[in-house]
Amino acid sequence: MKTATPIDSLAVREIGTVEGRIVSITVEPRDAAPQLTARIDDGTGRLDAVFMGRREIAGIEPGARVSVTGRVSETETSLCLYNPSFELR
Template structure:
C-alpha cells in the first residue's frame, strides 16, 4: 500500500510542479552526478569543469572579435562560452548539452565566462 501512495504522491508532484523548476533540478542533478562543478559555486580564476545546456548561440557576436559566443546553463547559473576567431563551430547550437573545461574569467560586464573552452557534446 505504501508503494501505491508514494507513486500517487510522486505523480501528483510531477503534474503540479513548475516544468521550468523541474528542468533546473534535472540539470543540476545531472551536473553533480557527472562530477562537474556547479556554476554558481565557481569563482574567477578557477580551472573548472561544467555540464549544462546551451541556451543561445551567437556567431560574430558584438564585442566577440568575430567569434562564437554561447550561454551555458547548468541549473544554477549561466556561463558565457567564447570561442575567439571562430565563425562557426560544428555541433554548437541552442539546446545542445555540453561538458566544458577551462579557466573561468569574466566579460566586461562582470558575467562569468570561459574563453576557448575545451568541450564535449553530450548525448
C-alpha cells in the same frame, strides 16, 4: 573530462568544468573578428563559453548538451570561459 561544478559555485581565475544546455548562440558580424559565444545554463546559473577565431562549431547549437572546461573569467555581466575545451553530451 573532469567532474562538473555548478556554475553558481565556480571561482574566478580557477580552472572549472561545467555541464549544461546551450540556451543561446551569438556570432560576431562578418566585419568584426571571428567569435562565437555559447551561453550555457546548468540550472544554477549561466556562463558564456567564448570561442575566439570561430564563427561556427559543428554541434554547438541551442539545445545541445555540452561539458566545457577552462579558466573562469568574469565580465561586467557574466562568468565566461575563453576558448574552453568541450565535449558534446
